[in-house]
């Protein structure tokens with residue numbers, strides 16, 4: 001766990017000096033000069049967002065705006081660029097200074113004095129919770145489950161279930177989120193407590209309020225009590241007949257950016273901004289929820305963070321490429337996706353795999369500049385460099401939208417993260433000044449409760465009817481959900497996505513069983529919060545350097561498989577003796593060859609994917625509609641999974657045969673011994 005004070009002092013102020021930035025006139029070729037991240041210190045500036053500081057990279061980033069690459073928006077002239085740069089620099093610098101001065105900013109988990117720990121246990125908190133995350137529960141008393149009346153299930157997340165309930169003491173409606181974790185594993189408890197701690201540090205009308213916790217000494221679930229919100233943005237937008245007006249969109253965007261500005265000013269990155277995490281109450285107030293993937297960010301950027309965060313469709317390119325040093329710009333990218341989605345009523349970048357996601361980004365936002373790739377410093381990133389140059393075409397794609405909205409999208413969807421500005425700059429964007437301006441939240445229409453889970457259930461119902469013979473059932477659904485069945489690479493997530501149903505009322509601690517609705521996978525891929533990949537990368541808490549490779553690094557899974565294969569061979573061979581060992585090796589060599597062939601295929605498919613060659617993929621010229629409905633670019637993971645299943649089957653057959661042979665040999669030997677003994681007698 002790092003100390004922010006020392007990290008913040010690493011911020012190099014020289015960048016603000018005249019020497020620190022090249023003036024526009026000093027580069028004839030370039031109309032834009034970039035070095036936009038004073039907050040991030042030398043790490044980001046010199047080493048890019050992926051790697052460590054390299055002194056030879058101190059050169060400034062030159063970007064020819066007129067080439068209109070994917071670097072970012074095209075500004076009118078040098079003075080405009082300079083103005084933007086200095087605004088972003090100023091804001092980031094101020095924030096870095098205030099975070100550095102705030103001693104409480106650093107995440108301290110598990111450092112509550114022993115006496116306080118004793119008090120917490122006496123107050124009814126489980127000792128495992130107090131020992132590991134005393135600060136998260138400081139000053140609170142645990143609530144008992146029987147002080148709530150559970151009503152219905154209103155949300156199903158990757159690792160949690162959310163219920164509507166009535167607080168029988170205050171008679172208020174609340175939402176209760178049940179989080180599962182392993183209370184015997186301090187890392188798992190710490191991880192879960194981070195969400196609570198972050199929520200307790202935030203206090204803003206556009207951030208969901210955590211009102212308390214339910215726990216018991218025996219349970220390994222924790223229940224987070226939140227104020228109840230009637231809708232989430234995904235559910236609301238998917239409601240048949242709901243169409244947001246422009247001033248309504250501005251109203252939601254303003255609230256989202258205000259909430260984000262608060263998070264960022266308190267040093268918190270949300271890292272999972274998407275429609276279903278934006279809750280809206282009946283008074284039109286929007287609140288950012290689900291801080292399960294949130295983290296405290298480090299203005300010095302010295303601690304690496306995992307890149308396996310943010311739901312796929314809202315994940316910025318640098319994370320797809322495996323960046324481990326990043327800041328609030330990741331939330332701004334997701335916000336840009338939300339803005340587009342609010343207008344078009346469709347996810348604007350609905351990739352089915354990480355590679356396809358990246359490809360969609362480049363086709364919309366343009367190929368990144370050469371400097372972008374250089375700054376990544378990631379060994380595998382170059383593999384994903386698009387073989388042909390894509391022109392940035394946000395303006396053309398969204399030409400039907402109001403120009404001010406497209407202007408803000410241009411900024412937020414900059415491929416270069418340091419061009420995305422800040423939440424507070426976005427709030428002062430022209431978008432919010434042009435008419436019609438944002439309406440007052442209280443003037444918004446009142447809707448019946450609308451949650452993502454309802455939309456999913458509607459979709460499931462339509463799908464079920466469709467398979468029962470109503471061919472066109474799916475077409476009747478809002479387009480938002482037609483293609484929302486991306487390949488889900490995470491079996492855990494799939495399992496939980498399948499277990500969605502409205503459960504009946506009752507005691508919280510007795511709802512372990514949930515009804516299962518089979519047959520659909522929903523929502524874009526999100527890394528499981530407690531997965532090793534996600535957990536390992538959390539900088540100060542999970543300092544495990546080997547986890548910061550690109551998530552797209554081809555062959556990662558295959559290497560792991562091969563190791564496991566080797567391990568199994570060794571143990572089987574050890575059991576079965578020399579003869580079986582050589583036949584096992586033969587069998588394994590053929591499996592290896594098979595897996596390698598698949599690996600090569602995977603590599604070439606990635607190249608094809610980047611060139612848009614894969615089947616079902618349309619060129620940009622075919623139009624956005626067709627691109628939206630295009631087929632999967634590649635299906636590496638399910639092919640590999642199929643191979644692995646085959647391998648497993650063959651292994652099991654092989655192991656059975658060896659065991660059978662071994663027991664036959666033993667039997668023969670025993671029979672032989674027995675016969676010899678009888679002969680001897």
Ligand SMILES: Nc1ncnc2c1ncn2[C@@H]1O[C@H](COP(=O)(O)OP(=O)(O)OP(=O)(O)O)[C@@H](O)[C@H]1O
Pocket residue numbers: 154155156157158159160161162174175177208226227228229230231232272276277279289290291292451452453526
């Ligand atoms: N305070 C609340 N009031 C009403 N509904 C809520 C509240 N909190 C969460 N929900 C509902 O539950 C859903 C899931 O909640 P949440 O996002 O916190 O869980 P999660 O497990 O982190 O989900 P995911 O993995 O999809 O991000 C939300 O999309 C929302 O519809």
